[in-house]
Amino acid sequence: MNGIIEALGGIWNIRDAFAEGALVTIQLFVLTMIFAIPAALPVALGSNCKIPPVRWLCKAYIWIFRGTPLMLQLFFFYYFVFPFIFHAPQVSALTIAVITFSLNYGAYLAEIYRGGIESIHKGQYEAAYSLGLGKTTTMFGVIIPQTVKRVLPSVSNEMITLVKDTALVSCISLSDLFRVVTKQVSARSNPLLYVAPAIFYLIFTFLLTLLTRFLEKKFSVTGEKGSEKK
Amino acid sequence: MTETVLEIKDLIKDFNGVRALNGVSLSVEKGQTVAIIGPSGSGKSTLLRCINALERATAGSITVHGRTLVSSNEQNQAVYASEKEIRTIRSDTGMIFQHFNLFPHMTCLKNVCYAPVKLKKQSKKNAAQAAEKLLETVGLSDKKNAYPEQLSGGQKQRVAIARGLAMNPTVMLFDEPTSALDPEITGEVINVMKTLAKEHRTMLVVTHEMAFAREAADRVIFMDQGKIIEEGTPEELFQNPKSDRVKEFLKAML
Ligand SMILES: Nc1ncnc2c1ncn2[C@@H]1O[C@H](COP(=O)(O)OP(=O)(O)OP(=O)(O)O)[C@@H](O)[C@H]1O
Numbered sequence A: 001m002n003g004i005i006e007a008l009g010g011i012w013n014i015r016d017a018f019a020e021g022a023l024v025t026i027q028l029f030v031l032t033m034i035f036a037i038p039a040a041l042p043v044a045l046g047s048n049c050k051i052p053p054v055r056w057l058c059k060a061y062i063w064i065f066r067g068t069p070l071m072l073q074l075f076f077f078y079y080f081v082f083p084f085i086f087h088a089p090q091v092s093a094l095t096i097a098v099i100t101f102s103l104n105y106g107a108y109l110a111e112i113y114r115g116g117i118e119s120i121h122k123g124q125y126e127a128a129y130s131l132g133l134g135k136t137t138t139m140f141g142v143i144i145p146q147t148v149k150r151v152l153p154s155v156s157n158e159m160i161t162l163v164k165d166t167a168l169v170s171c172i173s174l175s176d177l178f179r180v181v182t183k184q185v186s187a188r189s190n191p192l193l194y195v196a197p198a199i200f201y202l203i204f205t206f207l208l209t210l211l212t213r214f215l216e217k218k219f220s221v222t223g224e225k226g227s228e229k230k
Numbered sequence B: 001m002t003e004t005v006l007e008i009k010d011l012i013k014d015f016n017g018v019r020a021l022n023g024v025s026l027s028v029e030k031g032q033t034v035a036i037i038g039p040s041g042s043g044k045s046t047l048l049r050c051i052n053a054l055e056r057a058t059a060g061s062i063t064v065h066g067r068t069l070v071s072s073n074e075q076n077q078a079v080y081a082s083e084k085e086i087r088t089i090r091s092d093t094g095m096i097f098q099h100f101n102l103f104p105h106m107t108c109l110k111n112v113c114y115a116p117v118k119l120k121k122q123s124k125k126n127a128a129q130a131a132e133k134l135l136e137t138v139g140l141s142d143k144k145n146a147y148p149e150q151l152s153g154g155q156k157q158r159v160a161i162a163r164g165l166a167m168n169p170t171v172m173l174f175d176e177p178t179s180a181l182d183p184e185i186t187g188e189v190i191n192v193m194k195t196l197a198k199e200h201r202t203m204l205v206v207t208h209e210m211a212f213a214r215e216a217a218d219r220v221i222f223m224d225q226g227k228i229i230e231e232g233t234p235e236e237l238f239q240n241p242k243s244d245r246v247k248e249f250l251k252a253m254l
């Protein structure tokens, strides 16, 4: 029992390394969200586009990035695309991780948006068109604002998954929280140090749950949750 | 002097082999209320949707207030106006749907003034003032800040009518505006429509409400199998129908 308390006490000793790793994890998360959330919208619209090549391109992108493991994509970009295709070995692992994650999450989010847009009843388009509104105004003024609320739960799920997926970047030697703590665990032969990142991830995902709840309230038109009638 | 504001000639509409409209010709004068009745599947909705360009006709012509939406070429194929012209004609033909189709994320006021702000480039303030007047016309001033989900069906349809009027269209098209409502609240919508008829709005109303057709319409049109079978004043059609099909239909309705 004393041994366990002592081992947990060891967490205090790794606080600096922990903070550095946590910062990398947070950066990766925030940057990925900033890029993926907006970038997925044109892909979602493109995958429903009337022009076949645009549609194929968007669908192929979604298929590839959703159909292969994120870990494989990381390796592929880190060991092949950046050094050999872009001839840019100097690009940092964090940058490569952000780009790969954004592409991967962009594909998932695009599918979610597309589903959300398709779930809007065709009567909404007809009402807008019947008033003389054009396609763009209809899409951005009438359809997309209604999908925001519908896709929110799924987008929130993706954000929570992303928090946990950040741990994958250890495999391209990016010193995120998980890698940093793993190093300390083996250096100090103290596996209980993993309790610290576990709590960190839990708090992180809990905050995201709160954020989702707040946004759901904000986007539910009457301010009450779940008051919408189908 | 009468002015023809809607002119339809030999309109044909096929849905992959199914002929929904089989040569419909109709002209409507300014200020007229025309009721369209007929059995299910006779093409009533399709006719209104063609006028509003929600469906593209296969052949024939439609002219709204001097603007040609569609005309036929020598091969008798429909030739449509430009996208821009189509949008102009759409905003000149207000459409009221059976299921209201209000924008759920906007307040009633915004539902009504959204199109004028976007299309007429009106200032938000002017458009909002005009929208408030329209909500007053349909008796819903107190609901201007409510969202559609907070309204009853009858109230929703009245907001939809105000929204349709907001672009000040030449012709209002109603596709069974009371069919989705409980019988006890159809009256409030019917009354609004009667008011519009009295104000000499030009209206085309597809309806199963024979009382409305009888009392408020200047003309009644009976459609069956994509064709206009008979038309006339309400008295002519309801009291002395010529065709047996109309007789049968009316008997079944009563
Ligand atoms: N989108 C469509 N695709 C295929 N066929 C259609 C479509 N819309 C209508 N039709 C067909 O066209 C014909 C006319 O339909 P329409 O909806 O205009 O009839 P209606 O007179 O409005 O009937 P109701 O009183 O039931 O509303 C019907 O045979 C219908 O099945």
Ligand SMILES: [Mg+2]
Pocket: B044, B045, B046, B175, B176
């Ligand atoms: Mg119909």
